[in-house]
Amino acid sequence: MNSTRVARAIVISSALMAAFGWATITTPMPVAASNNPLPAGLNFGLGNDPGDLLWMTSSGVPWKFRYTYLSAGVNTGNGWETWNTPAGQYASYYMTDSAVNGYLPVFSYYELLQSNPSSGSNESDRDFSNLNNTATMSAYYANFTLLMQEAHSFGGNVIVHVEPDLWGYLEQRAAGASPATLSASVASSGNADLQGLPNTAQGFAYALLRLRDRYASNVTMAIHDSLWATSRDLAIDTDPALDPNAVADQAGGFLNSLGISSNPYGSAWDLVFNDVADHDAAWYGDNSHWWDRTNSSLPNFARWLAYMARLHADTNRALVVWQVPVGNQYFLTMNNTNGHYQDNRAEYFMSHPSDLQAAGIQAVLFGKANGGQTNYTDDTGDGITNNNGVPTSGYQCNGCNSHASTVADDDGGFLRMAVANYYGPNPAPVPGPGGAYHPVVPQRILDTRTSLGGHPGRLGGGQSLDLMVAGQAGVQANAIAAVLNVTVTNTTSAGYLTLYPSGAARPTASNLNWVAGQTIPNLVEVKLGTSGGVTIFNSQGLADVVADVEGWVAAPSSPAGPDGLFKALQPARLLDTRDGTGGYQGPLGQGAALHMQVLGRGGVPGAGAEAVIVNVTVTNATATSFLTVWPTGGSLPTASNLNFTAGQTIPNRVIVRLGTGGQIDIYNHAGSVDVVVDVNGWFTDATAGQVGAGLVPLSPYRILDTRSGVGGFGSPVPGGSSIALPVAGKGGVPAMGSATPPRAVVLNVTVTDTTAPSFLTAWPDAITRPWTSDLNWVAGVTIPNFTVVEVGANGDVDFYNHLGSTDLVVDVVGYYN
Missing domain, CATH: 3.20.20.80 (Glycosidases)
Structure with missing residues (x-):
């Protein structure tokens, strides 16, 4: 070593025996790019x-x-x-x-x-x-x-x-x-x-x-x-x-x-x-x-x-x-x-x-x-x-x-x-075991436009409402979490909703984001408070809030059975009416419904599945409308899964029970619209011998915000780039080396400060990126989506942005183990 430095010692495992200005001189010559394997x-x-x-x-x-x-x-x-x-x-x-x-x-x-x-x-x-x-x-x-x-x-x-x-x-x-x-x-x-x-x-x-x-x-x-x-x-x-x-x-x-x-x-x-x-x-x-x-x-x-x-x-x-x-x-x-x-x-x-x-x-x-x-x-x-x-x-x-x-x-x-x-501060891991998920036919339990749910009129800025969930719409009294499709409408200013267990402190997290006049839905998986309820907080302005129950999670101490256990999948496309994937070519018309086969496709087995998690995206919409997704063979429920306007491309996650023949139905209310469906997981039915993961619900916790550097990333995600986000060991999710490592995580993912029309894909780290999407947007919008994604073997989840740049915000709300 240079004589001004001290020699480095031999290192053997004990277990085995870093307000001046300087003038710039010549401009550096371009050097060939290399693969950068480091996280952003x-x-x-x-x-x-x-x-x-x-x-x-x-x-x-x-x-x-x-x-x-x-x-x-x-x-x-x-x-x-x-x-x-x-x-x-x-x-x-x-x-x-x-x-x-x-x-x-x-x-x-x-x-x-x-x-x-x-x-x-x-x-x-x-x-x-x-x-x-x-x-x-x-x-x-x-x-x-x-x-x-x-x-x-x-x-x-x-x-x-x-x-x-x-x-x-x-x-x-x-x-x-x-x-x-x-x-x-x-x-x-x-x-x-x-x-x-x-x-x-x-x-x-x-x-x-x-x-x-x-x-x-x-x-x-x-x-x-x-x-x-x-x-x-x-x-x-x-x-x-x-x-x-x-x-x-x-x-x-x-x-x-x-x-x-x-x-x-x-x-x-x-x-x-x-x-x-x-x-x-x-x-x-x-x-x-x-x-x-x-x-x-x-x-x-x-x-x-x-x-x-x-x-x-x-x-x-x-x-x-x-x-x-x-x-x-x-x-x-x-x-x-x-x-x-x-x-x-x-x-x-x-x-x-x-x-x-x-x-x-x-x-x-x-x-x-x-x-x-x-x-x-x-x-x-x-x-x-x-x-x-x-x-x-x-x-x-x-x-x-x-x-x-x-x-x-x-x-x-x-x-x-x-x-x-x-x-960022990190809460202690919440160990399993997790509870089993039980889907229900969608049913509305809150609509502030009609006073359903006990809250008449729009929710004001800085105000909260408490919504009882346990004991309603098929949700059992001992449920520890519920899956709700939550929609805001008649909004007077930009704002966001936060859902969290009743009786708990309000977290730094969001579930829906909107601008004035926008109607927007998002799926929410939320831990229930000790009273069996959830609190819904509105950040500013006025907004009507609508909530439909999609399912609930039983306490781990409930009588155990083989049903309701989660099986994560690599995302796979089941339907795209633009190109005929799934057997339907052309937009879904006004008042029309389609039957989509799920059982036996996209990694879902031919038998043994009770419900699936799908990401549903609409595009090329010709009118303001909504979609409803429900089990084939049942009546069209009074519920919605996506709300959209003419020309809008927007996704929403849906957890839906499988109906007759392992199918689900998708209904469009007005105009015509192309529909895209990707599957990324399924839940077991009561067939004996089935195994899978149970849900451990968490109080929402922010693990990534590229605007502020939370999570270790301090700048927008560029187009054509991906980041690997550590999720194991963060926000209450156990580490991969723990006794109850996560199989998948439940996230609310939001994009903001978007500079171009694009889409986001989430998938387990260290595998090939799938050709699917989790969020879709146009320049200038802020939009969230509920995401359930398998965790990579190293505890990371990858996020890919296709075009432009976008800030990314991720809140963890639970995990499957």
Whole structure:
């Protein structure tokens, strides 16, 4: 390592043994785009070995990444491949344990320096000697191939961060020249996969990418950028004339030549990692490694962010800030002793997330780099420490670390507190078991236009009404939740409704959104209060409210039977009158109804289903009208499922009992309209032996709002893009590794600030996006829809926006387990 930096220690699993302005210089050249496998927005992770997994899962923080080192040398007999049996099993365990708990696994592959013979007087020489040793490199490529094979068997996304430090040493050795001028054993290693590649440092980078391409296309490859690689170390340099743009151009140019901008032998690097420090700043005993958080002296955060923004532009790659020191100047426990050293990077990063994101940074991974440094666990084994109530002064800190800690974490609990606050407060998980769903023929229980339900006249702004649900319209007295189709009409201003259990505090959530004069419905699954009722709150203006019961959920203590259990499906299209899907070609006319076969289609079995969840969309409407959906064979009920105006495209979720022959009927009241139906789940009937998931209703909780950054995404979702939203472990939904992990979640999804006509699709993470829709809109509208979606194996749900951009708001109201 550069002589101004301290060498990184070998890391082996214990379980197995980061208000100046700088002139812009040359414009960066365009670089080919790569697949960006990271979730949108800025997210956080930890260096976390197997022995510390329990801390991570019990921290209450929805961490997104989990990293560990793969190290100890490829030919020493002590490397990562030996830490479990059979060879390579350590990586397999790590990937599986990470994914089960909703974390994206990251491996920092740090092998070259620690392999034999490692000859030389400094790290750079030792790395270069090994890089040119034929026997060493033969073992190296075999070891890397083993990792790729383990990753391929895992099958999910995994990030492999290759050789931190090495690329910096090579850049210094090249002294401004191309890595193609530096020798390396590649084809000469004898590895059959690498024949034809040049025996250069550039060829070495190409070799790693080729092995990824041949053995594990699911792997995301990350190259490393060191702040000292250009011989001007931005982490400690105090020269005001040092231009971060010029330094970034030099560093980015070298990285691009290693296979970012082009690779004649295969794919490109996907990510660029950057590290800000090897130790907590206070560990050095002076001010040389502190960054000025006021950005008035050097080194500081503003200069580093300028460098990162330029590096992002030069490489056209998402940036990951890795191994960020854990120390802080907040808690009393940070008294600058072993395990409790102060640093200010974590505090600055957590208080300036938008600045990081603007610089192209999409992930920050905290972790101690060497022994004695601050960690987020109780590494020192000294329990809760508050330094006898005495603050410890340090750089820009005159007794500022005055807060008492209540946890044994060596950082006082700062990371778990700050990152949890970034993602938003999270209620404790509500464990199952869940209750069975019982559909009913739709029946109206509230209509303020006619005083049905006991509330005469429109609901005023800021007012609420209490609606008794249990004991009405076929809902049993012991029901724990109900499914209602709720419609607002005769609205006088823009507003929203919130439905929640009677007697509970009103949550920050919404079920319907509208503008003045609009009539709009939405399906609502709502937990019932202790009295069996729900409260309906109107935000502003006047609105008539109509509610139709669609079904109810029994208490888990009710006599158990095989009926009413949920089976999630990948969304599938059952009907599209525009193209004849489902057997009906052409719009549904005025006063007309169609019979749609459901049983035996779209993943619904040919027998054993009692009800289905479908998303019904209308388009090409010629008049103001409504649709009603009900079981075939029954009478048309006095109820509605969608309300629309001429020219409007609008969806609504419907849970409907299957009627005669496994069919449902769809009725259009006026004009003509095209109808599209997608199915995404079904409920079991009383056939013996059936299994499925029960519903656990929750008080509504907001887990995503791209307008404010709740949920970790702070900007609209662009057209043609998707985001992966962690839902397991959030809003009362248990984590995937819990005793009652979720099978599916019940969400209210709202789009707003829409810039173009588009649609939204929700589906389980890590599978191919289905060609279905959950919301449809035109530019400028705000529209909600009730969604039940299967949870991915990692606890995430994906949302895709087709065109334009849109802000996305998601409230969780329940889950199936």
